[in-house]
Amino acid sequence: MVDNITISRSALVVIPAHLYAEEHVLTERQVIKSIINGELDGYQADGKWYVRISQQQTGPVQDPAEAPFVQVTNPITVTEYAQQSATTVAAVLEDIAQGRVAGFHAHGMWYVGIANSGLQRANSHRKYAFFLYVSIFIFILALLAGAVLVWYQAASSVPQYSVLMVKIEMPVGVTAPDSALKADLFLLNKDLESIINDYTQGLAIPDVNLHTKTPGQAPRWISMLAGATAIRNILFDFTAAKSRINRWEFSQNFEKSKIIWSEYMVKATVTNRSGQAWIRQLTPGIYWLIGWTATETELGFWQQRVELVPGENRIILNPRNALYFDG
Numbered sequence: 364m365v366d367n368i369t370i371s372r373s374a375l376v377v378i379p380a381h382l383y384a385e386e387h388v389l390t391e392r393q394v395i396k397s398i399i400n401g402e403l404d405g406y407q408a409d410g411k412w413y414v415r416i417s418q419q420q421t422g423p424v425q426d427p428a429e430a431p432f433v434q435v436t437n438p439i440t441v442t443e444y445a446q447q448s449a450t451t452v453a454a455v456l457e458d459i460a461q462g463r464v465a466g467f468h469a470h471g472m473w474y475v476g477i478a479n480s481g482l483q484r485a486n487s488h489r490k491y492a493f494f495l496y497v498s499i500f501i502f503i504l505a506l507l508a509g510a511v512l513v514w515y516q517a518a519s520s521v522p523q524y525s526v527l528m529v530k531i532e533m534p535v536g537v538t539a540p541d542s543a544l545k546a547d548l549f550l551l552n553k554d555l556e557s558i559i560n561d562y563t564q565g566l567a568i569p570d571v572n573l574h575t576k577t578p579g580q581a582p583r584w585i586s587m588l589a590g591a592t593a594i595r596n597i598l599f600d601f602t603a604a605k606s607r608i609n610r611w612e613f614s615q616n617f618e619k620s621k622i623i624w625s626e627y628m629v630k631a632t633v634t635n636r637s638g639q640a641w642i643r644q645l646t647p648g649i650y651w652l653i654g655w656t657a658t659e660t661e662l663g664f665w666q667q668r669v670e671l672v673p674g675e676n677r678i679i680l681n682p683r684n685a686l687y688f689d690g
Contacts, residue, residue, distance in 0.1 A: 380405065380412035396449045407448070410439075438476030441466070525645040525671035529652065531638040532681045546656035546663070546680075548640055550629045554651045555666060558624050559594045593619035597664075610662050610689060617655060617664070624653075647671050654680050663688040 380394045387394075395412050398405035404415040439447075441455045444464075448455070456473060459466035466475045531546050553561070593616035629650065634640045654665035664687040665680050682688040 380414055383414040383416075392449055395447075399448055399450045399454075410447075438467075438474040441473045441475055444475040523673055524643070525647045525673055526675045527642040527645060527650075527652075527669065527671060528675060528677045529634070529640045529642070529654070530677070530679045531634055531654070531656070532679055533638075534682070544634060544636060544638060546634045546638070546640075546654060547631070548633065548642070549624075549631045549653040549655075550642055550645070551624060551627045551651045551653060552629055553627045554668070555594055555598060555620075555624060555653075558627055559591060559598070562591050562623055591620075591623055593617070594623055608687065608689070613662065613664075613687070614657055645671055647673050652678065652680075654685075661689065 380398070381391045383389075384391045384394045391412070394403065394405075394414060397403040398412060398414065405413055406415075407413070441452050441459075445452045445455050455464065455466075455475065458464035459473070459475070464475055465477055466473060467477075468474070527550070529548055551558075596616045597613070597620060629645070630642050632640045632642055649668065649670050652665065652667045652669050654663065654667070656663040663680075663682070663685050665685050667678060667680065667684065669676065669678055
């Protein structure tokens with residue numbers, strides 16, 4: 364064997380077209396055209412053109428058994444093949460039809476070569492690209508779903524209940540701080556005026572429970588009536604001049620009125636040493652805050668409308684917003 368030359372079994376040798384062109388002072392294109400026109404014995408394999416010549420001629424040759432006849436291992440379109448072969452597409456299609464050139468039809472196009480070689484690799488690349496795009500799409504969807512989940516959790520973390528922080532403030536030097544300590548706070552779902560109206564309308568409806576009593580006690584209706592009267596007295600006192608209010612009677616009326624408005628009470632608490640109190644776990648809505656403080660020198664009464672929103676709500680009670688304050 365000489366470099367790039369192998370003697371074939373048919374006493375013919377195969378030489379690459381470009382080497383043949385160099386030996387004969389031709390261009391490779393002219394050699395290929397001569398092969399196509401039948402002027403030279405040759406073929407194409409693996410994208411290269413070869414010329415068959417007799418054994419007596421010299422030059423680099425290759426065993427035709429090792430160079431398959433008219434095989435294109437990497438399929439190309441008939442257009443590309445025609446350009447490489449310096450022929451027409453019609454001629455290539457006729458060669459495929461006559462069996463002179465290996466070819467096939469796939470995906471609406473004609474190819475030169477073997478269908479189960481490069482085309483399979485091309486299809487594999489297409490499938491790989493498809494699965495890659497699908498994976499990227501799923502990944503993006505997962506990111507979006509994660510973002511939505513985070514947003515939903517953040518939205519869900521917004522407090523669904525209300526907290527009411529009450530602060531009783533007394534002017535320094537005007538009154539003793541004791542009135543702000545251990546002040547009673549009652550959260551009602553109605554104001555006193557609406558409560559007494561409900562009670563007045565209910566008197567026309569027979570209620571067996573109003574006549575129940577325990578040994579040594581008066582019937583409950585007597586206590587209810589006394590409570591209603593006490594509320595009326597409190598509401599009346601608010602319209603009277605401060606100098607005409609009897610503090611002892613006012614305190615007694617407040618205690619007697621509890622039997623009426625306690626049925627409308629949501630929660631109750633007392634202030635701490637700082638004059639503060641927290642009422643927690645409340646459903647957002649509208650309430651009325653009753654504040655009561657009584658010492659030897661001071662008496663304070665508040666009824667404040669509060670509209671609670673989810674989260675923390677604050678209200679300050681002082682002598683200026685009290686219904687009644689004496690101290």
